[in-house]
Amino acid sequence: MPYSMTGFTFVKKTFPDYEISVSVKSLNSKGFDLSLKGDKNVVMYLDLDIRKLFQESFERGTFQVVINITYQNLSNVLDVEKLKIILSQIKDLVNNLNLNLTDDKIYDILSYQLNSNNSEELPNQLKEDVLNTVKESISLLKQERKREGDKLILDIESRLKIIKDFTEKIEKEKEVILEKAKERIYQKVKQLLGENYSERAFIEATLLADKIDITEEVIRLKTHLERFYQLIKLDKPIGRKLDFLCQEMHREINTLGNKMPDFSNYTVEMKTQLEKIRQQVQNIE
Known part of the structure; x- marks a missing residue:
């Protein structure tokens, strides 16, 4: 871990x-x-x-x-003879200069000399x-860092589970949402082109619907989740790799939400959990 x-x-x-x-x-x-x-x-x-x-x-x-x-x-530790010599020199200097120094002042000078020479x-x-x-x-x-790391991973795993569950929901529901979107596009295109161009409208609707297909994003997000689970089982520094994965996962979740607004409730919660994971990852070596 x-x-x-x-x-x-x-x-x-x-x-x-x-x-x-x-x-x-x-x-x-x-x-x-x-x-x-x-x-x-x-x-x-x-x-x-x-x-x-x-x-x-x-x-x-x-x-x-x-x-x-x-x-x-x-x-x-101290060189006692050296200490005596320094103390004698200080006292001689005090007497020669007629200085009025207290024992505390002499002690301060002695301490300074010792620290300078020791x-x-x-x-x-x-x-x-x-x-x-x-x-x-x-x-x-x-x-200590290992114990703290174990706590972080428990929290991260619980949040990864939430993201994983929402990803699976999106994967199950995306075809139904895509068909509904395709139908909406078809009806709008048919209104613009007229009834005589219904086949052309269907082709155009299919092409436009393909642009909002999120199959690739879901596959990549599942791959990132799998890699995340693999990394947090390793007993070595992985913080930088986890931080990079958080960035990649955020990109895929953001694209999901932009392509299919119907899943906005899911993607908002996924991004909330991912941000909390990212904050925890900053603490991991």
Whole structure:
């Protein structure tokens, strides 16, 4: 069954020295797009790896990924000696310039210095843990998109059934409607040509009636419906193909209504259901 493009997952994993959280929000999109936010070192060093993991798992969708790391023991992360040196330099500068800075201000300066300098390569173990957490998030997101996709297909199938039923009604009734139309045309042509040209009027009526015959449109519409049912059973991205089929079905239904206004009640409802299907299809990968 197809996948929806919408979903949300949140995964939090605790390790000896840190805690990693990954949130992923998936939205509709005509193509693939990913934005990565959160821990700046993760964004800097793992952006390409994370992007590759998503591209291998999804064909379409906009993905908003936020990764945060909370360290349990800062001594394992910070260079304490470097920290002492920076703090000493700040204090010396404050004293030399006779600055009156509160501890909060000194802390702000220290934080800025740390953030400016703390862009070192991520440890291999941390990289592995982050990527594994991302993989788990992707797995859960696929499950969520699958559940949403199943709901979409159930709704689409119910609406396809309505269109299919109306198509079968039109197919059964079209010959009667066509004969009535032919008779109306025959009488009008005969009035114009006179009684002496009744045979000619019949030929003209037949030719004109052929122009409003909807047999080909019905056949094509049934073919599109059959193809639609086939596609929604596939376990792969089909959103673009379904969208194209919706356009083709709309064209055939529109032609049916134009050629035979007697079926306008049917075709109006068919187009209403098809529009709702088209809206749902926009959510399918």
